[in-house]
Structures are given as structure tokens and as C-alpha cells.
Amino acid sequence: MESHTERILITGALGQIGTELTNRLVEIQGADNVVASGLDRWQKGITSAGHYERMDVTNTQLVRQVIKDYEITTVYHLASLLSGTSEKQPIFAWKLNLEPLLHFCELAKEGLIQKIFWPSSIAVFGKGIPKENVEQDVVLNPTTVYGISKMAGEKWCEYYFDKYGVDVRSIRYPGLISWKTPAGGGTTDYAVEIFYEAIEEGKYTSFISENTGMPMLYMDDAINATLKLMEAPKESLTVRSSYNLGGMSFTPKELAEEIKKEIPGFEIDYKPDFRQQIADSWPASIDDSVAKKDWGLTYDFGISEMTKDMIKNLKVKLD
Numbered sequence: 524m525e526s527h528t529e530r531i532l533i534t535g536a537l538g539q540i541g542t543e544l545t546n547r548l549v550e551i552q553g554a555d556n557v558v559a560s561g562l563d564r565w566q567k568g569i570t571s572a573g574h575y576e577r578m579d580v581t582n583t584q585l586v587r588q589v590i591k592d593y594e595i596t597t598v599y600h601l602a603s604l605l606s607g608t609s610e611k612q613p614i615f616a617w618k619l620n621l622e623p624l625l626h627f628c629e630l631a632k633e634g635l636i637q638k639i640f641w642p643s644s645i646a647v648f649g650k651g652i653p654k655e656n657v658e659q660d661v662v663l664n665p666t667t668v669y670g671i672s673k674m675a676g677e678k679w680c681e682y683y684f685d686k687y688g689v690d691v692r693s694i695r696y697p698g699l700i701s702w703k704t705p706a707g708g709g710t711t712d713y714a715v716e717i718f719y720e721a722i723e724e725g726k727y728t729s730f731i732s733e734n735t736g737m738p739m740l741y742m743d744d745a746i747n748a749t750l751k752l753m754e755a756p757k758e759s760l761t762v763r764s765s766y767n768l769g770g771m772s773f774t775p776k777e778l779a780e781e782i783k784k785e786i787p788g789f790e791i792d793y794k795p796d797f798r799q800q801i802a803d804s805w806p807a808s809i810d811d812s813v814a815k816k817d818w819g820l821t822y823d824f825g826i827s828e829m830t831k832d833m834i835k836n837l838k839v840k841l842d
């Protein structure tokens with residue numbers, strides 16, 4: 524493991540992953556070494572990071588200045604539009620999901636930063652790819668704007684590593700589930716919303732049909748995996764596009780059964796919307812053996828541990 528003080532910039536720091544990743548990075552590196560950034564105005568308690576920059580990540584001049592001012596060594600570039608929102612704003616999604624990544628790669632090429640983390644997604648796989656246990660190296664065939672942007676981003680990461688030795692690392696996240704921050708604009712968001720509605724209303728209408736399986740990951744496991752990948756020695760990494768991460772796989776019906784064990788009487792019905800088509804083009808389960816072998820990926824949460832933890836914490840939060 525490489526253990527030294529880093530100066531970290533997080534983009535999208537107020538988002539679903541960003542909020543929790545920022546807290547963990549503050550614990551590890553100290554608040555003064557962590558700069559959170561996002562589009563919101565600064566307000567007290569906005570983040571646990573020692574610094575906050577209100578920054579549009581497509582503003583290349585400002586980004587360069589922030590990196591210089593804070594002597595940033597490592598960037599966690601999380602700002603992105605998710606799958607549902609990307610379908611509604613395709614051109615903007617392409618711009619936001621791709622251009623800042625290229626800019627960070629350029630800054631690393633110049634030697635201004637040393638390491639970049641960039642999230643990809645299971646959305647890269649797409650139509651015609653086996654549904655179950657999708658391997659690391661299958662041909663990618665995304666049919667969504669989001670998937671296309673993530674596939675292109677992966678290729679750019681690989682290109683900058685091969686050509687210029689830029690140390691950019693990436694994970695293909697499945698759906699992420701957390702009680703601390705709401706999801707926003709994704710196809711897998713039903714698996715977060717369902718918990719809020721189960722606790723507050725005792726029922727939920729799912730926008731994904733009952734037997735559609737998708738891979739999911741509890742946020743604690745997602746953060747641990749991200750930090751593990753970033754701490755791994757360079758030489759152990761064999762994938763420079765993006766690592767598969769399987770987490771757990773379940774359908775809305777299976778999740779509802781699990782919730783009923785904790786909230787008897789919980790009811791679910793199904794009204795699939797445009798996101799069903801997106802889900803239909805994604806895999807149901809993922810083979811993540813390469814990540815396990817290269818950098819020791821492990822998980823603590825399966826569907827029942829996750830469900831119990833979500834309900835326990837959300838009940839307190841929503842009280």
C-alpha cells in the first residue's frame with residue numbers, strides 16, 4: 524500500500540458517492556488536505572472537507588487554478604449525469620461526462636496531478652451481451668447516452684495510461700445504495716427510493732418491473748472498493764479501462780421480499796417507465812474476479828445485511 528499524504532480534489536463532492544467518499548478521505552488524509560467541489564454555494568456544514576470550491580467542472584481555467592492553488596496531487600472526479608437524466612439531456616450529458624475527464628488527464632500528462640479516479644458504470648455493456656456473470660473483457664455495446672459516454676471515457680483512460688503513463692483508475696459501479704444521500708437520476712434508484720417509501724408509506728410503486736435483475740452495491744462497500752483500488756500498487760493493476768464490480772444482484776421483487784421481513788405488511792406494485800428499457804439493456808450480474816485478483820476486492824454486505832442496515836438507519840434519519 525502506498526501511504527503518504529495526498530492533496531485531494533473531489534468533484535461532485537455533494538453527490539451520492541461524493542458525500543461519503545469525502546468523509547472517508549477526510550478521516551484518512553485530514554480535512555486540510557481535502558478540497559470538496561460542487562455547483563452549490565458554500566454554506567456551513569456543506570461538507571466535512573477542510574476546503575470547498577464552488578466550481579463548474581467544465582470551466583477548465585478555474586479547474587486548473589484550483590489544482591494549482593491547493594497543490595492537488597489526486598483527483599476523484601465524480602461529477603456526472605446518471606443514466607435517466609442523461610437520456611433527457613444527451614448533448615449536455617456527453618459534454619459533462621467526457622470533457623472534464625479529458626481535461627484532468629491532460630493536467631496529469633503535464634505533471635500537475637499524479638493520480639485520478641473516475642467512475643464508470645455497468646451501463647457500458649448494453650445490448651447483445653450475456654445477462655449473467657458478464658466478464659471483464661466482453662465487447663461493449665451501450666445503447667444509452669450515459670453508457671456511450673462511460674464507454675468512451677474508459678477508452679480515454681486506457682489511452683492516456685498507454686500513451687502517457689497517466690495513472691487514472693476506474694470502477695464500473697453497479698447501482699449504489701445508501702441511506703445517507705439520496706440517489707438522483709439513475710435507473711437503479713428504485714433500490715434507494717423503495718426504502719424511503721417503505722418506511723414512510725408502507726408501499727412503493729417500482730418504475731422497474733418485478734423480475735428485472737440488476738447488480739447493486741451498498742455504499743460502504745463502494746467506498747471501500749474505491750479506496751482499495753486507489754491504494755493498490757500501480758504494478759498490480761492489469762485493467763486501465765475500468766474494473767468490473769459485481770456487488771449483489773437482485774430484482775425489485777426479491778428486494779421487496781427482503782424488506783417485508785423487516786416491515787411486515789409492506790406492499791409493492793409495478794409501473795415501469797422509460798428506465799425499464801435502460802435496465803433491459805444492462806446485465807443482471809457481473810463477474811468481478813479480475814478486481815478480486817488484482818487489488819483484493821471484497822464485500823461486507825449482501826442483500827439481507829444491506830436491507831437491515833438501510834432500514835435501521837433510515838428509521839432514525841426520517842424520525
Ligand code: AKB
Nearest residue numbers: 605606644709710711
Ligand atoms: C444509474 O442507474 O444510472 C447508475 C449506474 C448504474 O451507473 N446508478
